[in-house]
Amino acid sequence: MNDILSILIFFPLVAALLGLVVAEKSIRAYGISVAAVEFILSLWLWFAFDGNDGQMQFVRQIAVIPDFGISYYVGVDGISLFIVIMATLMTLIGIIALNVEHKIKNMILTLLFLEVAMIGVFVSLDAIIFYLFWEFSLVPMLYIIGAWGGEKRLYAAVKFFIYTFAGSLVMLVGMLYMAYVYNQVTGVWSFALTDWYSLVLPVEVQNWLFWAFFLGFAIKVPMFPFHTWLPYAHGQAPTVGSVMLAAVLLKMGTYGFVRFSLPMFPDASVLYITPVAILALIMIVYTAMVAYAQKDMKQVIAYSSVSHMGVIMLGVFAMNVEGISGSVFFMLSHGIVSGALFLLVGVIYDRRHTKLISEFGGLASVMPNYALIFGVIMMASVGLPLTMGFVGEYLSLAGFFKVSPVMALIGGTSIIFGAVYMLNLYKKSFFGPVTNIANQNLKDLNRKELAALVPLVAIVIWLGVYPKPILKPIDNSVKVWVSLMHQKAQSKLAKDTIIVSKSSKEAK
């Protein structure tokens, strides 16, 4: 079973190419079965995965361009494992809930291509292969937004593409420089991450490389002030596009920080905690306020998703096990919760073809099931204890509390702000009398929508009550990487900030 990762990457690719043969009217069944098989394969990966081992597992390395040190090098650890599972799950849910009639075949095949790119990004251990999947993920998304989007879809799609492309090209220069430095030190070319981890770089070099990688990842996250492409992309994308974007594609950025920036440049990362944290705080507070001001439901959720990504960034830059594993967990919960929220907005948009909050009111009495599910997911988004959202948000902030209590406190306002804009949204559209006649005869959730949403609700509650099966493997892997960082750190500041053991008391 050593090649399960390759099967995971290439199965959707083969399925997408063969899918060209399948007739249009049966394509939905084809898409669901392929995505289901892929999801089961990823669950199998989880069962075969040894949760006590924090190192890379199922590693496979095949030289592609040996002269230049590029190899097909894949592996998975506790950090990437669950993101992969989330990607396959959200693809499956996205295809189940798919409601486009127009060119559905193209849509499903595009989603399968997107799945290839997403899984490829999260399991690559070679920088060039990572970059390859990273860039390739833009193409299907461009098509999804551009072909099925709203009125300004072309602008949104092109803006999305160019923003990310520009950032990642600078990152590519960083990667090539990293390989060059590796070549100077060892005499061989290598783009393998595990080789790069072993390199202790001078702090001066780290600083430059940190910002080169930062640009690539920050645009994807998207960090303030590079976030302006996201509201457009979300605003114009079809429901499934927003789901994939919020649930998985944004995680590529934060995952990149965890996988590249932190272990490779520990000193620079510690040095720049404050500026990065300030950007993250601006992201949290500013976009939360913007979210409150939105009139469009989908925009509220889009901005809330940016706001929560800020908390994930704080967790990543906490530089301790709690913060980083919390943020990895938060990536998962953010993926599931924001994905579910976009699906929910899609449900109401299908019925009324509007997303304006002012058009709604009193939906709870017309669509009780919808209101219930929306309520649960909304609570998870706000971070209510016993939902999945709470665990990650709490751990991320608790981790950052050790770095700077004040900033963690400001970050904590995301929970309050979140409650304000989400409850406001909920109150205006679900409670009160049914003011708009058009809403009086809306149908409640149908079977298809329930099939997509109920599993997500179940996961949100299950992992909120008992996160351990997921948190433990994450923890184990994060410990491995944090102790690597601690070992590599040169400056005293970095040594002090990067805390390996879970309790600060033991460290002393």
Add this chain to the structure above:
Amino acid sequence: MLSPITVNMASLNFATLSPMLIAIAGGLGILIIDLAKKDLDKTLYVILTVLVLFVDLGVTLGLEINQKGLFGLIAMDGITMLGEIIIIVASMLFIPLSLTSKRFHEFSYPEFFALFLFMIAGFQFMVATDNLILIFVGLETASLALYTMIAMHNTVGAHEAAIKYFTMGALTAGFFVMGSAIIYALTGSVELYDVSKILLNRLDEPGITIPILGSIVMMMVAIGFKVSLFPFHAWTPDVYEGSSAPMAGYMSIVPKIAMMIVAIRVVEPYIDLGIDIVRYIVIAMAVITMTLANVMALLQDSVKRMLAYSSISHAGFVMAAIALGTTKANSSIFLYYFLFLFTNLGAFTLLWISRHKDKTHDTRYHHPYIKFAGMIHIEPVAAVVMAIFMLSLAGVPPFSLFWGKMYVISSAVDAGYIWLAVVMALNSAIAVYYYLKLIVYMFLIETPEGSETIYNNRSLAIEIIVGIAVFVTITSIFYIQPLNSFINYLVSASGY
């Protein structure tokens, strides 16, 4: 008391001349066939030309590298070999594109094919020598043939293009001669490998930098014109616009790679001598070229003009590698151009299949963007293939030009020019906009009512060529390793 001149026939070394001689013989053969029997179909000439080139390629590949020929004038080294391979492969891909379902004026003349083979011989002379005079002879042979071939397209635009290219070309040929004269005045030799040896001893002389600078400026005018570097690039879009689409694609590859090899031979000695001003001039030209051409390409309404500006930008990108002067940079030039050949020729060919006698969608351009709106519904396969070429030109992995870009940027990083690498990266980011624009038109914008483009110029030959191009573009990841080690071996064997 003149001693009798003795000519050592061994130093003629006929083998090194064989690639050019085969092309010339092929051209003469075609003329003789035409003389013997009129009214033969163009298919005969096309296939004969391909066969001549096939023999030529075989002979070239069989040559030993690092030998001298024609009394020391021909330098058969690694980059000669690479240049000849690229020229012949590009020509073999180009010439079957004349087998279209519509009839075009130029291909009905057998002389077109004879001129084509003479032109190839000219380019082969150009890349195969260290001698400035022989380079000039090759350059003029090739250029005169090329001007005529452009004019044979026989439209108003083609005549304008040919005249424009000819007058400008004649002017810059003058600059090439003057540059050679200054080099001769400085060193007493027109052999470039002598030049660096002699200059090395004269570098300390006072006032020597001015003639050196003069020679390089003159040479860069000539090189810049053929490679289309700023500020000598202005002819490119007009000439490409006027020529037939495959001819434009061909011009974006073969004359440029030939002139780039000359540039390597001319510029590298100066850079190796440590005359930094030369390097700065080349880098400045390269950076301005790629940036300006990118910005200009953003503003175009015609796909063909956009591709013209994009190929200017690509040329600037590669020219920067010449200024770096490392073996890796020089190898990356050939890697880049080999990959660029298939992608760019493929892209121009897809314009070719939509060629129509009249300007159907625009009063000025044959290929405005709007012509390709909704192509995915009319010609889905062609649209997907075109999108792949565009993504490859933009440098999106895993398509071929990504690897070319990666090697060029990486060699800039290795040489310590991080800022240049960043400029290259940002330029690629600008470029993606205009490539995406075409993709957006093809896939995401609906065809305007009643103006469906008819892609009726296609033929089996064109489909095969596009098929080869797209195959090479997609599968690049599997052959980059052997290709690059082959190129690297040849480049380092010739000492660049």
